[in-house]
Amino acid sequence: MSPHRIDERAPVFVISVAAELSGMHPQTLRQYDRLGLVVPGRTRGRGRRYSARDIARLREIQALSQEDGINLAGIKRILELQDEVGALREQLTAVQHALDRMTPAQRRVFAADADGEISALRRGERPRRRESSNALVVWRPRNRSW
Known part of the structure; x- marks a missing residue:
């Protein structure tokens, strides 16, 4: 394994590349940004830059929508709850580390x-x-x- 780790949160992909990697049209990515489903990083010129994590989230949205038939409002709520669970897990880990010390x-x-x-x-x-x-x-x- 390489000593260099790639940061999956680093906003590096322009919208056309992100669209291709996620299998979506760039306009769909713009709509998801407006809805707050996937909020990419921005350049100084306000251009969108997507991370590998954003691409994974776009793929998850696509699967929830196309395979499971969930509407965008439902998808947004699912993603919010997943984010909340992730934050709570991080907080629990911090508490466990504090207890260990x-x-x-x-x-x-x-x-x-x-x-x-x-x-x-x-x-x-x-x-x-x-x-x-x-x-x-x-x-x-x-x-x-x-």
């Missing part, structure tokens, strides 16, 4: 705020409240393991 005593009681920030607490201590805090406090009894 804590000592066993710190892992017993902690608070996680809405941004996924982890704070170790002492027994009986409450998390500091911010104006918009929705902290989740988890307490694990000494004799149980999760």
Whole structure:
């Protein structure tokens, strides 16, 4: 494997190449951009530049539309939910990594705020409240393991 990794999020494909790679007409890509289904990067001159990830998403849209018969509004909602699940998975991974860095005593009681920030607490201590805090406090009894 090459030591150089290609960034799948890098906006490198012009619309004609993206259309060909996805099997769609360039006008369809423009419509999807207007609808917010696939929002490509932009050059200084406002030209669209698509990433490999955008191409994969275009192919997914095409499959949902043509093979599954889902309308564009339904596809947009499906993609939004997939993005939300992906973001939640990333947040969960960050929380798990933060827990892994804590000592066993710190892992017993902690608070996680809405941004996924982890704070170790002492027994009986409450998390500091911010104006918009929705902290989740988890307490694990000494004799149980999760």
